[in-house]
Each structure stands twice: as structure tokens, then as C-alpha cells.
Amino acid sequence: MIPKTQSEQTRKLCQLAPVVPVLVIEDAARARRLGEALVSGGLPVLEVTLRTEAALDAIREMAGIEGGHVGAGTVLTPEQVYRAKEAGAAFAVAPGATETLIRACEDASLPLLPGAVTASEVMQAREYGYDMLKFFPAETSGGAPALKALSAPLPGVSFCPTGGVTPQNAADYLSLPNVVCVGSSWVAPASAVSDGDWDGIESRARSAAILG
Numbered sequence: 624m625i626p627k628t629q630s631e632q633t634r635k636l637c638q639l640a641p642v643v644p645v646l647v648i649e650d651a652a653r654a655r656r657l658g659e660a661l662v663s664g665g666l667p668v669l670e671v672t673l674r675t676e677a678a679l680d681a682i683r684e685m686a687g688i689e690g691g692h693v694g695a696g697t698v699l700t701p702e703q704v705y706r707a708k709e710a711g712a713a714f715a716v717a718p719g720a721t722e723t724l725i726r727a728c729e730d731a732s733l734p735l736l737p738g739a740v741t742a743s744e745v746m747q748a749r750e751y752g753y754d755m756l757k758f759f760p761a762e763t764s765g766g767a768p769a770l771k772a773l774s775a776p777l778p779g780v781s782f783c784p785t786g787g788v789t790p791q792n793a794a795d796y797l798s799l800p801n802v803v804c805v806g807s808s809w810v811a812p813a814s815a816v817s818d819g820d821w822d823g824i825e826s827r828a829r830s831a832a833i834l835g
């Protein structure tokens with residue numbers, strides 16, 4: 624079983640701000656400026672999805688941002704776990720959870736935020752020592768009412784709902800006692816990043832940082 628401290632570490636990170644920006648970065652040269660805008664706006668925990676060629680270099684660029692905590696998202700394989708760790712990622716986020724991935728994160732000492740949606744998936748994650756989970760894809764999996772329903776039979780488990788979370792529905796999630804933060808691309812959409820709209824991103828981060 625994974626030491627609970629791994630999950631405690633991701634819980635502490637999730638408690639730092641109500642919104643974790645989910646970032647898709649095509650050009651690592653823009654990563655530092657992007658991360659600085661988000662951290663200055665009050666969102667210190669950032670998830671860089673490993674869905675682009677530039678993602679690991681982007682994590683490398685962002686890892687040194689003062690006050691920031693940069694993690695790797697969309698982590699699916701042990702190889703990605705080790706590469707993310709080597710690039711300086713402070714944590715990993717996965718859309719689901721497998722034993723192979725959990726063991727790799729434990730081996731790499733990379734705290735994992737594993738994904739779970741159903742009661743069985745949550746129970747399985749809990750058996751591995753994880754009680755801070757990503758609820759993905761949030762909106763199409765029943766949204767806030769589904770999370771509310773899970774809270775009674777599964778006390779002590781907290782979630783970061785991600786997928787379809789917007790400025791309009793974020794407060795519904797954040798008002799639930801079993802939701803610590805939400806993950807979303809709305810603060811720094813790929814178009815704003817490619818346009819270099821750092822002021823717009825920082826301003827959206829400021830609005831997001833006071834939600835909840």
C-alpha cells in the first residue's frame with residue numbers, strides 16, 4: 624500500500640488555491656511567462672498536460688518559478704512518471720488510476736492525484752492509500768450532484784473535479800465539503816497562451832483565486 628503521505632502531499636497542494644489551471648503548452652519558450660502570470664494572479668498550483676511535445680520542457684522552465692508548484696498532467700505510463708520527475712514536476716495528475724502507475728509514482732516519490740469517478744474506483748484508490756482524487760471528466764460524470772451523492776458513503780475522500788468546469792459552475796463544485804479545488808483550462812486557454820495574453824491570463828487567475 625502507498626504511504627498515505629503521498630496523498631497528503633497532493634491534498635496540501637490542492638488546498639493552496641480553489642483552481643488548478645490545466646495547461647496545454649505548445650511552445651516551452653512561453654511557459655515561464657505563463658506560469659509567472661498565473662502565480663502572480665494567485666494560482667500557485669499548475670498542471671501541465673503531457674499532451675504536447677513541449678510539455679516536459681515547459682515543466683522544466685516553470686519548475687523554478689518562485690511560489691509555484693508545477694505538476695505533470697495526463698500522466699499515463701511509468702515512463703512519463705520518471706520523465707516528469709526528472710523535468711522537475713512536483714506532482715503528477717492522471718485521468719484514472721492503475722496499479723502500475725501508482726507503483727511508479729511511489730518509486731519516483733512523485734505525489735499522484737489519481738482519477739476516479741465511480742464508487743468502486745474511489746474505493747480502489749482508497750485501498751492504495753489515496754483519499755485526494757481527481758473527479759474526471761466531472762461534468763459528463765454527473766457534475767456536482769454526483770460528487771454530493773458520493774460524499775455520504777465515502778467520507779474522508781476529497782476531490783478535484785476537472786473536465787467541463789467553468790466560471791459559471793465552479794462555485795457549485797467548490798461549495799461541496801468533499802471538493803478541495805477544481806481543475807480547468809478556462810484560466811489559460813491555449814488561444815490566450817499562443818497569443819501571449821499574459822495580462823488577460825493574470826486577470827482571469829485573480830478572479831479564479833477568490834472563488835469558493
Ligand SMILES: O=C(O)C(=O)C[C@H](O)[C@H](O)COP(=O)(O)O
Nearest residue numbers: 645672696697785786787807808
Ligand atoms: O488532460 C488531462 O489531464 C485533463 O485533465 C483533461 C482536460 O484537459 C481537462 O479536464 C481540462 O478540461 P476543460 O477545463 O474542460 O478544458
